[in-house]
Amino acid sequence: MGAIYRREVGAFFTSSIAYIFLAVFWIFLGYFFYATSLVAATTDMSGMFQSMFLICVILIPVLTMRLFSEEKKQKTEQGLLTAPVSLGEIVFGKYFAAVTLYTIALSMVFVYAVIMSGFGQVEWGIVFSNFLALLLLGMAFISVGVFLSALNENQIAAFILTFIALMALYMIDVIKNLVKVEWLADLLGVLSFYNKYYAITCGLFNVSTVVFYLSVAFVFNYLTIRIFERRRWS
Numbered sequence: 001m002g003a004i005y006r007r008e009v010g011a012f013f014t015s016s017i018a019y020i021f022l023a024v025f026w027i028f029l030g031y032f033f034y035a036t037s038l039v040a041a042t043t044d045m046s047g048m049f050q051s052m053f054l055i056c057v058i059l060i061p062v063l064t065m066r067l068f069s070e071e072k073k074q075k076t077e078q079g080l081l082t083a084p085v086s087l088g089e090i091v092f093g094k095y096f097a098a099v100t101l102y103t104i105a106l107s108m109v110f111v112y113a114v115i116m117s118g119f120g121q122v123e124w125g126i127v128f129s130n131f132l133a134l135l136l137l138g139m140a141f142i143s144v145g146v147f148l149s150a151l152n153e154n155q156i157a158a159f160i161l162t163f164i165a166l167m168a169l170y171m172i173d174v175i176k177n178l179v180k181v182e183w184l185a186d187l188l189g190v191l192s193f194y195n196k197y198y199a200i201t202c203g204l205f206n207v208s209t210v211v212f213y214l215s216v217a218f219v220f221n222y223l224t225i226r227i228f229e230r231r232r233w234s
Contacts, residue, residue, distance in 0.1 A: 001088075001089035001096075002093070003093070004085065004089060004093025004094060004097075005093040005094075005100075008093060008097030008098070009097045009100060009101070011097075017062065017063070020062070021059060021063055021101065022101075022104065022105050025105040026108055028052070028059075029048070029055075029105075029108055029109070029112075030108075032047070032048040032051040033048045033112045035047075036048045037116060043116045043117075043120040043121060043123070045109070045113065045122075045127060046126065046130065046201045048109075048112075049109075049134060050198060050201045052134060053137065053170070053194060053197055053198075056137060056138055056166075057163070057166040057167055057169075057170050058163070060102070060138065060141045060145055060162070060166065061145055061158070061159045061160075061162035061163045061166065062159065063098050063101060063102060063142065063145065064098055064145025064146055064148075064149050064162060065145070065149055065155045065156075065158040066149070066155050067094045067098065067146055067149045068094070068149040068150040069149045069154060069155045069157075069158045087225045087228045087229060088225055090228070091146065091221055091224045094146060095143065095146050095221055099139055099142055102138045103135065106131060106138070109127065109130075109131055110127070110131070113127045129200055129203070129205050130200065130201050133197055133200035133201060134197075136209075136210060136213035136214065137193065137213060139213060139214070140193070140213045140214075140216040141166055141169075143217040143219075144162060144165055144169075144216075144220050145162040146220065146221065147220040147221075147223055147224045148161045148165060149162070150224045150227050150228065151227065170193065172191055172192050172193060172194070173192050173194055175188060176188040176189055196209040196212060196213075197209075
C-alpha cells in the first residue's frame with residue numbers, strides 16, 4: 001500500500017490538483033474565519049466549521065475525480081490490477097492519499113486558532129472536536145468519491161456524479177421534512193450527515209457520530225474493492 005500511497009500523493013503535487021484544491025479550500029476557510037470570527041470579534045470558531053460543510057460537498061469531488069477514472073482513461077488500470085499488491089492496498093493507498101491532502105488543507109484551522117489565541121481565550125477542546133468532525137466528514141465523502149471514480153472513465157462524469165451524491169447527502173434533512181411516512185422519515189434522520197456534523201460544531205460530541213462516518217468510509221471503500229474484484233476476474 002505504501003508504494004501506491006506515495007505514488008498518488010506525488011501525482012497530486014506534480015499535477016495542478018493539489019494546488020488548486022488547497023488554494024480554493026484555504027480561500028473559503030479564510031473567508032469564513034474572517035466573517036464568523038474576526039468580524040464578530042469572538043474566539044468561537046464554530047461558525048467557520050459549520051460553513052465548511054457545503055464547501056466540502058463542492059471541493060471533494062475535485063480531489064477524487066481522477067483517482068481511478070484516470071487509470072481507465074490512460075489504459076493503465078489493467079496493469080494496476082495485475083500488480084503484485086492486493087486490491088485493498090490499491091484502493092486504500094489511493095484513498096489515504098486523498099485523505100492526506102484533505103488533512104493538509106484542514107490543518108490551517110490550527111493556524112487560525114493560534115491567531116485567535118492572541119486576542120482571547122480559545123477553547124482548544126472545541127477546536128479539536130470540530131477539526132475531528134470535519135476530518136471524519138471528509139473521510140466519508142472521499143470514500144464516496146473514490147467509489148464513483150472507480151465506476152467512470154471520464155473525470156468530469158466522476159466529478160458530476162460525486163457532487164450530486166454528496167449534495168443528496170447534504171439534502172437528506174430537507175428530504176426528511178418532505179416525507180410523510182414516519183418510518184422513512186426516521187430512517188433519513190438516522191442517515192443525516194449534516195445534523196450529526198452540526199451537533200459536534202455546537203459542542204455535542206457523540207461517539208456514535210464517529211462510528212457513523214467511519215462506517216460510511218469503510219462501506220464505500222469495500223464496495224470499490226468489490227468492483228475491482230469483478231474486473232480482475234472478468
